[in-house]
Amino acid sequence: xxxxxxxxxxxxxxxxxxxxxxxxxxxxxxxxxxxxxxxxxxxxxxxxxxxxxxxxxxxxxxxxxxxxxxxxxxxxxxxxxxxxxxxxxxxxxxxxxxxxxxxxxxxxxxxxxxxxxxxxxxxxxxxxxxxxxxxxxxxxxxxxxxxxxxxxxxxxxxxxxxxxxxxxxxxxxxxxxxxxxxxxxxxxxxxxxxxxxxxxxxxxxxxxxxxxxxxxxxxxxxxxxxxxxxxxxxxxxxxxxxxxxxxxxxxxxxxxxxxxxxxxxxxxxxxxxxxxxxxxxxxxxxxxxxxxxxxxxxxxxxxxxxxxxxxxxxxxxxxxxxxxxxxxxxxxxxxxxxxxxxxxxxxxxxxxxxxxxxxxxxxxxxxxxxxxxxxxxxxxxxxxxxxxxxxxxxxxxxxxxxxxxxxxxxxxxxxxxxxxxxxxx
Ligand SMILES: *[C@@H]1O[C@H](CO)[C@@H](O)[C@H](O)[C@H]1NC(C)=O
Ligand SMILES: *[C@@H]1O[C@H](CO)[C@@H](O)[C@H](O)[C@H]1NC(C)=O
Numbered sequence: 103x104x105x106x107x108x109x110x111x112x113x114x115x116x117x118x119x120x121x122x123x124x125x126x127x128x129x130x131x132x133x134x135x136x137x138x139x140x141x142x143x144x145x146x147x148x149x150x151x152x153x154x155x156x157x158x159x160x161x162x163x164x165x166x167x168x169x170x171x172x173x174x175x176x177x178x179x180x181x182x183x184x185x186x187x188x189x190x191x192x193x194x195x196x197x198x199x200x201x202x203x204x205x206x207x208x209x210x211x212x213x214x215x216x217x218x219x220x221x222x223x224x225x226x227x228x229x230x231x232x233x234x235x236x237x238x239x240x241x242x243x244x245x246x247x248x249x250x251x252x253x254x255x256x257x258x259x260x261x262x263x264x265x266x267x268x269x270x271x272x273x274x275x276x277x278x279x280x281x282x283x284x285x286x287x288x289x290x291x292x293x294x295x296x297x298x299x300x301x302x303x304x305x306x307x308x309x310x311x312x313x314x315x316x317x318x319x320x321x322x323x324x325x326x327x328x329x330x331x332x333x334x335x336x337x338x339x340x341x342x343x344x345x346x347x348x349x350x351x352x353x354x355x356x357x358x359x360x361x362x363x364x365x366x367x368x369x370x371x372x373x374x375x376x377x378x379x380x381x382x383x384x385x386x387x388x389x390x391x392x393x394x395x396x397x398x399x400x401x402x403x404x405x406x407x408x409x410x411x412x413x414x415x416x417x418x419x420x421x422x423x424x425x426x427x428x429x430x431x432x433x434x435x436x437x438x439x440x441x442x443x444x445x446x447x448x449x450x451x452x453x454x455x456x457x458x459x460x461x462x463x464x465x466x467x468x469x470x471x472x473x474x475x476x477x478x479x480x481x482x483x484x485x486x487x488x489x490x491x492x493x494x495x496x497x498x499x500x501x502x503x504x505x506x507x508x509x510x511x512x513x514x515x516x517x518x519x520x521x522x523x524x525x526x527x
Contacts, residue, residue: 165230166257169250176320179239179246184219187245190327192343192396193222195315197308197333200229202237204335204450207467209241216482217343218244222321226311228254228303247321249314251307253513255299262509263299263306270296291506292416301418301504308420309412310517316402317519328363330396335450336366337470338394341481342445346396348486349381349439356488357383361401362438366393366446372473377443379483382491386428386436389499392421394446395438404432406518413514418504429498442489443477 187193194212198205212218225238228251238248258264270284272295279287279296290296315322315329322329328350332338339345342365349356349363360383368390384390405412405424408431415423428436447470474481505511 160230160232162257162259168230169252169257172248173250173252176247176249178222178321180242181245183242184245187222187321187325188220188327189325191220191222192217192327192346193224193315193322193325193329195224195226195311195329195331196336197304197311197331198225198227198229198234199304199334200231200234201334201450202231202233205234206237207449207464208332208334208336208338209237211338213241213243214340215338215342216340217347221245221343222247224249224315224319224322226251226307226314228307229256230254249311249319251310253306253310255303263302263513265299269299272296272298286507286509289506289508291503292501293503295503297507297510298504302507302510305418305420305423305505306510306514309409309514312402313406313517313519316399316406317521326399328396328398330365330394332394332446333450335448336394337447337449337467339445339447339474339481340478341483342394344482345441345445345486348483352486353439356381356439356486357437359434359437360439361404361436362386362391362395362397364391364393364395364438364440365444366391366395366448367441367444368393368448369442369444372443372477374443374473374477374480377489378477378480379486380442380489381439381486382442382489383437383439384491386425386438388419388421388425391438391440392424393448394444401436404436408432409518410515414511415501416504416506417502419502422499422502423505426498426501443480 196205196208212223222245223241225246225248227234227248230250235248238246253263255264260266266285268285270279270282270286270290274282274284274296276287276290276294279290284296286297316325317323328346330346346363346365353360364386386395405427408427411427411431412423415426417423417426424436449466449470451466
């Protein structure tokens with residue numbers, strides 16, 4: 103009897119990993135089947151943001167209060183274990199909306215990134231959700247800080263920067279709007295449309311976050327090292343920080359005047375044997391270099407000098423706005439050293455505008471993992487070489503609109519601190 107029982111326990115223990123594995127598969131599959139909003143008419147160009155934020159889960163006052171407290175406390179998790187931030191340590195900032203399934207993969211990839219124990223991870227949220235917060239609090243492999251965009255639609259449910267009942271409807275004609283005397287009647291965008299609050303949040307959040315980190319947050323407002331920008335649906339290669347540090351230490355040799363280091367790439371061919379140690383030097387361009395890029399305070403000061411133009415450009419995309427000021431406002435455009443073979447991948451196919459064939463499963467993540475696995479011998483190059491690129495003609499792309507309301511312009515610019523620290527070279 104006893105012996106049989108023992109046997110059963112033994113076989114159960116053997117089966118246990120298998121059960122867990124299938125359970126995880128089911129879980130992941132279910133997560134990926136989450137419904138996303140259908141494409142809108144005025145669909146975002148290059149990232150995924152427009153899932154309705156659920157406010158029903160938590161009380162608005164609870165959210166407001168929690169945000170206020172957390173932003174004031176600025177608690178850095180695991181600092182006892184990993185020590186304080188040093189001048190040239192890398193900070194990784196992740197802008198988080200609400201896609202927990204992608205964020206889980208990103209965190210998993212960061213855990214495998216060599217050198218992560220020296221980094222500070224900052225998660226910047228525009229949705230207060232205890233599931234996200236708990237997931238992030240469970241990170242044990244480096245220092246972690248969470249900050250919360252205080253002006254989110256979750257908090258401002260019926261006043262600016264959220265939607266206001268007195269706002270003009272998007273598709274109304276200006277003459278009608280003026281007759282109606284709706285608040286923003288004077289400011290239709292380039293295409294004659296009026297503001298939609300939910301499309302403005304990402305650019306506001308992005309700009310609030312970058313100002314907050316460089317100029318306000320205690321632990322970072324004097325930081326001189328590099329800050330790497332990621333989003334919740336990115337995935338990191340294990341040598342991401344290794345390559346970034348190679349770029350930084352070889353800056354003089356590669357490109358003395360470069361401002362930005364780009365670790366992401368939208369390439370579909372992953373020939374690491376050929377390209378793992380290659381970089382190219384180009385003007386920073388939104389459609390090529392908006393994923394996994396890093397810069398330091400010197401570049402921030404350049405960008406900041408054009409903050410007004412950034413905030414007034416009629417485009418609700420932060421990256422197209424950044425490209426605009428780079429080409430039209432800065433004394434010299436932002437120039438980037440960029441990898442040929444990506445060290446940051448985009449896994450968020452199931453967003454707003456890609457209802458692609460890979461939606462509904464985690465094929466893309468598996469593909470990235472497979473790529474990294476078969477290429478593992480080529481990762482961690484010991485040096486970088488520059489690949490000559492053909493001279494490309496940069497034509498400014500068409501403005502996307504959605505950002506013509508004077509309230510957005512002023513609110514965006516309000517986050518800029520009018521004091522500039524310089525960095526010793
Ligand atoms: C941040 O810095 C300010 C000004 O020096 C100080 O009053 C405040 O206590 C600091 N907060 C934290 C959490 O360190
Ligand atoms: C960062 O600075 C420390 C000393 O302050 C130095 O030992 C280390 O090599 C530096 N790291 C890089 C990547 O420059």
